[in-house]
Amino acid sequence: MPASSHPVLETENLTIRFGGHVAVDSVSCRYESGSLTAIVGPNGAGKTTYFNMISGQLKASAGQVRLFGEDITGLSAPARTHRGIGRAFQLTNLFPNLTVLENVRLAIQSRRGLGLNLLTRASALGSLIEEAEILLDRTNLIERAGETAAALPHGGQRRLEVAVLVALEPEVLMFDEPTAGMSADEVPVILDLIREIKGDRTKTVLLVEHKMDVVRSLADRIIVLHNGALVADGPPEEVIASPIVQEAYLGVRSGHA
Amino acid sequence: MLNALLSGDLPRSRGLTLILLAILVGLAFAPFLFPGTRSLNTAATICVFIVLVASYDLLLGYTGVVSFAHTMFYGIGAYGVAIMLELWPASWGGILLGSLAGLAVSIALAFVIALFSLRVRAIFFAMVTLAVSSAFMILASQLSGLTGGEDGLSYRVPRELGPAFKLIDTEILGVKVDGRLLNYYLVFLASAGLVLLLLRFVNAPFGRVLQAIRENTFRAEAIGYRTVIYRTIAVCLSAGVASLAGSLMAIWLKYTGPDTTLSLTIMIDILLMLVIGGMGSIYGAVLGATLFILARNYLQNLMDIGASALGDLPLLPALIDPDRWLLWLGVLFILSVYFFPSGIVGRLRAGR
Ligand SMILES: Nc1ncnc2c1ncn2[C@@H]1O[C@H](COP(=O)(O)OP(=O)(O)OP(=O)(O)O)[C@@H](O)[C@H]1O
Numbered sequence: 159m160p161a162s163s164h165p166v167l168e169t170e171n172l173t174i175r176f177g178g179h180v181a182v183d184s185v186s187c188r189y190e191s192g193s194l195t196a197i198v199g200p201n202g203a204g205k206t207t208y209f210n211m212i213s214g215q216l217k218a219s220a221g222q223v224r225l226f227g228e229d230i231t232g233l234s235a236p237a238r239t240h241r242g243i244g245r246a247f248q249l250t251n252l253f254p255n256l257t258v259l260e261n262v263r264l265a266i267q268s269r270r271g272l273g274l275n276l277l278t279r280a281s282a283l284g285s286l287i288e289e290a291e292i293l294l295d296r297t298n299l300i301e302r303a304g305e306t307a308a309a310l311p312h313g314g315q316r317r318l319e320v321a322v323l324v325a326l327e328p329e330v331l332m333f334d335e336p337t338a339g340m341s342a343d344e345v346p347v348i349l350d351l352i353r354e355i356k357g358d359r360t361k362t363v364l365l366v367e368h369k370m371d372v373v374r375s376l377a378d379r380i381i382v383l384h385n386g387a388l389v390a391d392g393p394p395e396e397v398i399a400s401p402i403v404q405e406a407y408l409g410v411r412s413g414h415a
Numbered sequence: 416m417l418n419a420l421l422s423g424d425l426p427r428s429r430g431l432t433l434i435l436l437a438i439l440v441g442l443a444f445a446p447f448l449f450p451g452t453r454s455l456n457t458a459a460t461i462c463v464f465i466v467l468v469a470s471y472d473l474l475l476g477y478t479g480v481v482s483f484a485h486t487m488f489y490g491i492g493a494y495g496v497a498i499m500l501e502l503w504p505a506s507w508g509g510i511l512l513g514s515l516a517g518l519a520v521s522i523a524l525a526f527v528i529a530l531f532s533l534r535v536r537a538i539f540f541a542m543v544t545l546a547v548s549s550a551f552m553i554l555a556s557q558l559s560g561l562t563g564g565e566d567g568l569s570y571r572v573p574r575e576l577g578p579a580f581k582l583i584d585t586e587i588l589g590v591k592v593d594g595r596l597l598n599y600y601l602v603f604l605a606s607a608g609l610v611l612l613l614l615r616f617v618n619a620p621f622g623r624v625l626q627a628i629r630e631n632t633f634r635a636e637a638i639g640y641r642t643v644i645y646r647t648i649a650v651c652l653s654a655g656v657a658s659l660a661g662s663l664m665a666i667w668l669k670y671t672g673p674d675t676t677l678s679l680t681i682m683i684d685i686l687l688m689l690v691i692g693g694m695g696s697i698y699g700a701v702l703g704a705t706l707f708i709l710a711r712n713y714l715q716n717l718m719d720i721g722a723s724a725l726g727d728l729p730l731l732p733a734l735i736d737p738d739r740w741l742l743w744l745g746v747l748f749i750l751s752v753y754f755f756p757s758g759i760v761g762r763l764r765a766g767r
């Protein structure tokens with residue numbers, strides 16, 4: 159199964175129902191290696207739910223998720239993480255009473271498969287700590303490495319969320335509104351990081367983002383979800399210019415924080 | 416060296432360091448510092464309960480899993496030794512075999528309970544442990560042919576662990592070097608070893624994952640940890656160490672019965688000790704167990720002295736009548752939880 163013949167990630171007719179409500183409706187989409195796809199749509203469109211089915215937090219009602227052509231729909235979230243699907247959450251989701259450093263170190267430890275080691279001192283595994291510190295440096299968190307995650311301001315927690323994702327070194331990186339609620343001077347740190355990942359051209363990035371200027375400057379492609387269905391898919395200028403998007407969402411959205 | 420022995424988990428507070436040192440010295444030299452059967456008994460009980468509470472902390476404090484089966488595993492270890500020493504009286508083989516059998520049964524039972532109930536919601540695990548340990552208590556009292564029923568089992572330990580055995584004829588610091596002393600040091604050294612082992616577990620990569628699970632299970636899964644596996648291992652390790660603590664208690668007491676091992680009263684004591692000392696730190700278990708057992712064993716004496724000193728004042732002597740010791744223990748408990756919600760260790764570390 160040569161990886162080149164398959165897209166890195168693919169969803170086929172991916173669907174989830176909550177009772178009678180179809181939150182994600184038969185979404186088929188392929189994501190190529192090195193691409194950055196922005197996913198936009200109004201609140202409640204199903205973007206986060208779509209992410210949850212790809213990274214395994216929710217089980218799809220129907221359809222498939224494929225990674226390098228392999229069906230991973232039945233795998234648990236941790237199994238998907240080890241296969242290379244990494245996820246940052248819309249609502250900050252950290253280990254609040256552990257230190258900033260430990261939040262990142264745990265992700266590195268997971269990637270290296272060291273979690274079941276019972277007899278080595280974690281504090282003696284210096285390379286994990288060094289690696290975590292490098293990432294904290296890149297996300298401007300190094301000064302606060304020893305504080306608990308809960309002690310960070312909102313923007314700091316968002317950056318830590320991204321640092322944890324990058325620490326996993328996934329093939330597919332999924333960002334769910336990474337800059338939401340950040341002050342203007344904090345946003346560039348995150349965007350630079352995403353730009354850097356994109357610049358490597360080896361990773362596949364999915365980005366949910368409401369800010370149109372951010373989407374325009376980063377994305378190779380935009381897909382639009384509405385009421386759970388994929389309603390537009392194409393290069394940024396084309397999608398943004400399309401009447402359906404202009405009227406229905408982006409006109410309303412442009413003022414959205 | 417010390418850092419490695421403590422697995423990098425230093426007390427990080429002057430007050431805590433001093434208290435821990437005092438407890439260590441007090442227990443290490445208990446036979447010489449506090450001669451007498453009763454105080455040696457207290458010291459041995461403290462040693463065993465430190466292990467028992469610390470192993471419970473691995474579950475409750477580190478992993479955030481509530482279990483009511485801890486005394487069951489403690490009891491299995493104790494009954495293992497008791498039954499084997501009934502079969503092979505006064506033998507070292509009985510002790511060894513009993514401890515190992517108890518350990519194996521405890522871990523196997525813990526594994527089965529975890530397998531069937533951890534996948535469901537956390538509260539379900541708590542309920543299952545309560546049910547299983549209640550059933551086990553009934554079983555232990557029904558199978559009187561094996562367990563001695565309500566009366567329990569009295570048995571002989573190897574001669575080298577009894578008062579009749581003299582290691583050397585001369586006394587050291589006025590204390591006879593007899594088998595009783597050896598028995599105490601067996602309990603002390605084994606307990607110290609088990610505490611250091613637990614300290615290693617919680618400070619190893621594995622223990623860090625347990626804390627992550629306690630903090631945010633969802634996120635622990637998302638970064639790639641299969642939490643059910645980690646919880647299951649934690650449940651088994653905790654059960655195994657509790658079982659060994661029970662074996663030590665059985666060797667020390669030369670008696671094993673439902674009241675000394677299986678009862679829910681002990682389960683509640685363990686919880687109280689952990690909450691007083693501070694959850695999520697092995698040192699909390701050390702402090703909590705020590706203070707609680709000292710208070711339980713000597714509060715009555717203190718109150719007795721106090722009551723007689725106050726003579727015929729109205730009301731006050733009645734209030735600190737030794738019979739009210741449980742009331743005061745309760746008051747102490749409420750005060751400590753109120754003033755130190757994160758336990759004494761949490762308070763000491765925060766206030767450094
Ligand atoms: N666990 C659930 N149970 C029931 N309904 C759910 C659940 N999760 C999501 N939904 C519903 O699915 C729909 C899509 O929600 P989702 O969070 O995916 O939207 P979104 O596009 O991420 O919105 P936002 O921009 O506000 O983040 C909503 O109507 C939501 O109420």
Ligand SMILES: [Mg+2]
Nearest residue numbers: 205206207248
């Ligand atoms: Mg969302």
